[in-house]
Amino acid sequence: MQKIKIGVLGCASIAERSVIPAILSIPVFELIAVSSRSAEKANKFAQQFNCEAVVGYQNLLNRKDIDVIYIPLPTGLHEEWVLKTLAAGKHILIEKSVASNYVSAKKMVEMARKKGLLLMENFMFLHHQQHQLVKQLIKDGKIGEIRSFRSSFGFPPLSAANFRYQKELGGGALLDAGAYTVRACQFFLGNELKVEAATLNYLNFEVDIFGGAFLKSANGMFAEIAFGFDNFYQCNYEIWGSKGKITASRAFTPKVDFSPTITLEQDSEVFDYKVEVDNHFVNILNELIRCLAENDFENNYQEILNQSSLLQELKDKSEYSPLERG
Ligand SMILES: NC(=O)c1ccc[n+]([C@@H]2O[C@H](COP(=O)([O-])OP(=O)(O)OC[C@H]3O[C@@H](n4cnc5c(N)ncnc54)[C@H](OP(=O)(O)O)[C@@H]3O)[C@@H](O)[C@H]2O)c1
Structure with missing residues (x-):
């Protein structure tokens, strides 16, 4: 199976503790780079997880060698960075809650649908x-x-x-x-x-x-x-x-x-x-691999809309x- 190249947008604690170790445990993923607002944090993560450090989130999105972006930012920053990530043509795994309100969730889902890209909320439990x-x-x-x-x-x-x-x-x-x-x-x-x-x-x-x-x-x-x-x-x-x-x-x-x-x-x-x-x-990352392989994006959009509307x-x-x- 072709490698799925992934980048991490923000050096968050959940990324460090749980999600990056899970990514590294699945051979089909290749962790290309982590990005941070701070060079110090990006370098620390890059060293820890043996990947490249990128300073500035947009610089990560500009890279041509990444297919999927994992976004563990605070919810209030999701809309901005989801729209930018989709504009850069990349699939997304995003932390919960995906949106601060329903209108925002709808905007993100509509753009993902238009672009034909996966938007998956990391409700791992x-x-x-x-x-x-x-x-x-x-x-x-x-x-x-x-x-x-x-x-x-x-x-x-x-x-x-x-x-x-x-x-x-x-x-x-x-x-x-x-x-x-x-x-x-x-x-x-x-x-x-x-x-x-x-x-x-x-x-x-x-x-x-x-x-x-x-x-x-x-x-x-x-x-x-x-x-x-x-x-x-x-x-x-x-x-x-x-x-x-x-x-x-x-x-x-x-x-x-x-x-x-x-x-x-x-x-x-x-x-x-x-x-x-x-x-x-690990299980939700395997589900992401399945969704990408089968182009199964619509269920993820619906789940996001159902959850954020409630x-x-x-x-x-x-x-x-x-x-x-x-
Ligand atoms: N699925 C789960 O099990 C799980 C568990 C815990 C948390 N979460 C979710 O994951 C997300 C991150 O949670 P966390 O506890 O890991 O948070 P955190 O350690 O505070 O990480 C948030 C990251 O966002 C970036 N950021 C950008 N602008 C920021 C700002 N103005 N203020 C604070 N951070 C900013 C920072 O990265 P840089 O400094 O590197 O730019 C920071 O490291 C949240 O959406 C949370 O709900 C999910």
């Missing part, structure tokens, strides 16, 4: 085998009919300098932790969900710090989600059915050497399924709490 096991248990009738879905993702405060506290960079708990819970609802209950009620709380920040929502689909299935940046750590979902319940207690961010447990409760019995360690970053609806319907700033 969907590619961890623990969720395939959950789907199989549901398919096998282990919990009967699904009655409801509940999910929480939140963690204690981050450092004050983190871009997640800056509005213009697309910060806020909804676009960060909340996006996982929204995506998980769609993964298990489908894309017909509507937001019935939502709340976003700002405390004394310019972005939402914690929140939640109640979502419902036409066939009566519903979901409750909660997320936050100033919360006791939670990273889970549970699916409650007519005959049982499934719980994933490390649903979104199991480390690549961690073996998560899926718990099935039925009557008075409890079964713990230990899932083998899995690298969802996030937008949640934001629009959120009742701003008395804790809102100003």
Whole structure:
């Protein structure tokens, strides 16, 4: 198979920790270069990952020897750099959340479609085998009919300098932790969900710090989600059915050497399924390879539009709490 030549736009922590090591573990990829606003950072990454250093994002896009750009920038910078990357004729793997709002997501998808280029959101958790096991248990009738879905993702405060506290960079708990819970609802209950009620709380920040929502689909299935940046750590979902319940207690961010447990409760019995360690970053990169090989771009566009439209609806319907700033 022909090599897929990839460049990284921004020396982000997620790139260093997880995505570049995953790229390097797949022989079909060739990491050509990393770019940064700073020469020092670009050189450090280039040395660490044995590739070229490029100073300035546009200089990376101008290169003719790169097919795919991985963009791990803060969400607020995505639209600008996605449009520039597509204009340069390159496929994109982009970090979640892809867009700050639905209009922006639509603009990016429309240009990707026009250019015939892949735009894939790096929702890696969907590619961890623990969720395939959950789907199989549901398919096998282990919990009967699904009655409801509940999910929480939140963690204690981050450092004050983190871009997640800056509005213009697309910060806020909804676009960060909340996006996982929204995506998980769609993964298990489908894309017909509507937001019935939502709340976003700002405390004394310019972005939402914690929140939640109640979502419902036409066939009566519903979901409750909660997320936050100033919360006791939670990273889970549970699916409650007519005959049982499934719980994933490390649903979104199991480390690549961690073996998560899926718990099935039925009557008075409890079964713990230990899932083998899995690298969802490698898995989504393999999915990217498949999409490129099969020209399967439309599903990715649709997923981005479905996700960002539900996030937008949640934001629009959120009742701003008395804790809102100003
Ligand atoms: N899929 C996942 O598992 C996962 C996990 C964590 C984060 N993420 C997502 O990945 C993205 C990056 O998150 P991160 O935690 O890795 O962030 P980070 O370490 O702060 O990296 C963001 C990078 O963006 C670049 N950047 C350009 N302009 C910037 C600005 N004005 N302020 C801050 N950074 C700027 C910087 O690269 P240079 O300085 O090199 O130019 C910086 O290293 C976010 O969209 C986040 O939601 C995904």
